Amino acid sequence: MEADFWHTRWENAQIGFHEGEVNRMLAAHLEALPIAPGARIFLPLCGKTRDIAWLLSKGYRVAGAELSEIAVQQLFDELPLVPEVTQEGPLKRYAATEIDILVGDIFDLTPEILGPVDAVFDRAALVALPDDMRRRYTDHIATITQRALQLLVTFEYDQSVMNGPPFSLTEVEVRGHYSARYDITLLEDAEVKGGLKGVCPASEKAFLLLPV
Numbered sequence: 001m002e003a004d005f006w007h008t009r010w011e012n013a014q015i016g017f018h019e020g021e022v023n024r025m026l027a028a029h030l031e032a033l034p035i036a037p038g039a040r041i042f043l044p045l046c047g048k049t050r051d052i053a054w055l056l057s058k059g060y061r062v063a064g065a066e067l068s069e070i071a072v073q074q075l076f077d078e079l080p081l082v083p084e085v086t087q088e089g090p091l092k093r094y095a096a097t098e099i100d101i102l103v104g105d106i107f108d109l110t111p112e113i114l115g116p117v118d119a120v121f122d123r124a125a126l127v128a129l130p131d132d133m134r135r136r137y138t139d140h141i142a143t144i145t146q147r148a149l150q151l152l153v154t155f156e157y158d159q160s161v162m163n164g165p166p167f168s169l170t171e172v173e174v175r176g177h178y179s180a181r182y183d184i185t186l187l188e189d190a191e192v193k194g195g196l197k198g199v200c201p202a203s204e205k206a207f208l209l210l211p212v
Contacts, residue, residue: 022054023123025153025206029187032208039118045125048075064101065109072101088113111144120145123153127166138177147181150209157202182209
């Protein structure tokens, strides 16, 4: 999606995609990641997700990337933490104890700016991108995280009934994007109760990606 689309959504508080509590798939499957408290987990296109507060409460360190500065300011207000804000090339870094969020275009994020991460939790990034951006994104995430293991959440539904975001991804497409770099395990395939956005039947899937 174009950057203006997401900036407008945050400016107008049109953030129906924001979950007010920890993501169910994260709570259910974090233990599948072979990491321990103290590990640094990267959340791409994180918004102001409550997943961050939950991970911090479990003793993990968190890194994130987000296009909207409004979202990041709200995130720190809600934690609540007072960040130190610095410029990192084309990005801004909002940092406090155990948390660093980079604000700007995720494709401007480099391994040097991000720093080492132990795992990636992606529930809002891949599904937010149209088909023509996904290959670039998956290649970029593998590069900047040095192929860190991932917990990935996707949706699958009939896009002739409703279009994204979040967009539909089949398991075949997920494997097409990641199988050259990761061993992929489907951890859960669950029906979305009431349908996606209450509009159409959908399944929500969690995948574990371990580098090979």
